[in-house]
Amino acid sequence: MTLTRSDRLLRLVSLLCLAAVGFALISQHAFGMKPCAWCVLQRLILLAIAAVCGLAGMGWGPAIVRRGGAVAAAILAGCGIAAAWYQYSVAAQLFSCAQTFADRFITASGLDAALPWLFGIYASCNDARVSLLGVEYALWGLALFVVCAALTLATLWMSPDADQSPAD
Numbered sequence: 001m002t003l004t005r006s007d008r009l010l011r012l013v014s015l016l017c018l019a020a021v022g023f024a025l026i027s028q029h030a031f032g033m034k035p036c037a038w039c040v041l042q043r044l045i046l047l048a049i050a051a052v053c054g055l056a057g058m059g060w061g062p063a064i065v066r067r068g069g070a071v072a073a074a075i076l077a078g079c080g081i082a083a084a085w086y087q088y089s090v091a092a093q094l095f096s097c098a099q100t101f102a103d104r105f106i107t108a109s110g111l112d113a114a115l116p117w118l119f120g121i122y123a124s125c126n127d128a129r130v131s132l133l134g135v136e137y138a139l140w141g142l143a144l145f146v147v148c149a150a151l152t153l154a155t156l157w158m159s160p161d162a163d164q165s166p167a168d
Helices: 005-028 037-056 063-089 101-109 137-157
Strands: none
Touching: 005 037, 005 063, 005 137, 037 063, 037 101, 037 137, 063 137
């Protein structure tokens, strides 16, 4: 099986998303940085992007599979951008993010009870406001979602000829 450039790009996005969730879990469990509802929602979105891009980048099936996956991942990245921006600009200013969309969604899904080590909500948005290298985590997340959107959309503009690597 020969992987195209699009396949490789989608796999890269999947890897970036999984690495970001891994970093978030290390931050939480090793360094005590407790996540808020919006942090947890962004974890879920990153895992969804990773799954979609990982499956779409498998190199099997027609090009429509890859393109459909790229579109789905770009839409999910747009949701991530909105969540990260809301967390940074609104939720982080609130005393509590209880009963916000993220809190209701995660709680209603049951993920917080089923996998509390991954999806547990342990802090308010204001308390979860943490910086890394002088930049808030929400903005790092926003930047990652922008990169994911750009890379997945880039696969849509690759021509079929440019999609093949030179070694093919």
